[in-house]
Amino acid sequence: MSEPAGTMEKCSRCGRSIELCACCDELDCGAPICYACLNAALGQAMPQPHAHGG
Amino acid sequence: MAAGLPTEGTNAQRPRAADVARKDAPTCGLKERLGDVRDRVRARGWDSAVVVNEERVVLGLLRTKELDKDPVQLIEQAMRPGPSTFRPYVAIDEIAHFMVEHKLENAPITTSDGRLVGLLLQGDAVSPPPEAS
Numbered sequence: 001m002s003e004p005a006g007t008m009e010k011c012s013r014c015g016r017s018i019e020l021c022a023c024c025d026e027l028d029c030g031a032p033i034c035y036a037c038l039n040a041a042l043g044q045a046m047p048q049p050h051a052h053g054g
Numbered sequence: 055m056a057a058g059l060p061t062e063g064t065n066a067q068r069p070r071a072a073d074v075a076r077k078d079a080p081t082c083g084l085k086e087r088l089g090d091v092r093d094r095v096r097a098r099g100w101d102s103a104v105v106v107n108e109e110r111v112v113l114g115l116l117r118t119k120e121l122d123k124d125p126v127q128l129i130e131q132a133m134r135p136g137p138s139t140f141r142p143y144v145a146i147d148e149i150a151h152f153m154v155e156h157k158l159e160n161a162p163i164t165t166s167d168g169r170l171v172g173l174l175l176q177g178d179a180v181s182p183p184p185e186a187s
Contacts, residue, residue: 023138024156031155042144042152 013037069182071149072142075163075172081106084113088132089125091116102160104170105133111168112139117159139164142171150179 008027009018011034021029022038039045080103082091095103101121105114114133123132139162140149153161153176163171 021156023152024158025134025138026156029156038138038152042140042148044141044144 011037013041069146070142071140071144071146071163071174071179072171074146074178074182075142075174076178077172079104079170079173081110081170082116082129083107084128084130084133086129087125088116088121088123088127088129091129092121092125095121102173104162104173105129106170110170112137112162112164112170115162137162139168140174141166146179146182149174150176153179 009021009029009032010016011018012031013033014037016034016036018032018034020027021032022035023029023033033041036045080091080095080098080100082094082103082105084105084107091103095101095116101118103116103121104112105116106112114129114135115137116129116133120132120134142163142165149161152158153174158176160173160175163174165171
């Protein structure tokens with residue numbers, strides 16, 4: 001899967017390109033995190049074995 | 055747990071987001087005027103409000119920065135839309151870490167279908183009141 005255009009940040013945990021930090025919704029977050037990593041860290045979702053979900 | 059209902063068992067003693075979140079947090083609707091909401095919110099000693107619909111589904115959030123915008127604006131123009139929310143069952147110490155790291159003054163706690171349970175304040179997350187445990 002290709003990365004979305006115009007991404008500004010990389011998730012500090014998995015390196016995935018993200019537009020905003022999923023935790024604080026800010027562009028200039030010091031420790032940006034993607035939605036998947038945030039939910040896995042908080043136990044709100046199971047971590048996917050691969051980034052593509054397979 | 056995801057619906058914010060009571061839990062039992064040994065792990066139920068661990069404080070969770072729903073135990074600490076303020077259930078009396080101010081709420082408002084999309085079509086209200088920001089100035090009216092700001093007056094109402096600050097008169098109750100708050101500096102934030104959650105924007106909800108008729109079914110208490112969270113649509114947005116007004117933190118200090120948004121409340122200080124032009125008072126003639128409608129809430130739907132001034133709010134922070136689609137804020138990050140946390141589930142009621144998340145352990146409070148785990149949320150506290152993220153709230154401090156990301157400088158979140160508060161965060162809405164919602165059920166899995168988006169209904170507001172309460173507003174979690176950073177101070178409460180870092181030092182939960184004794185009755186929460």
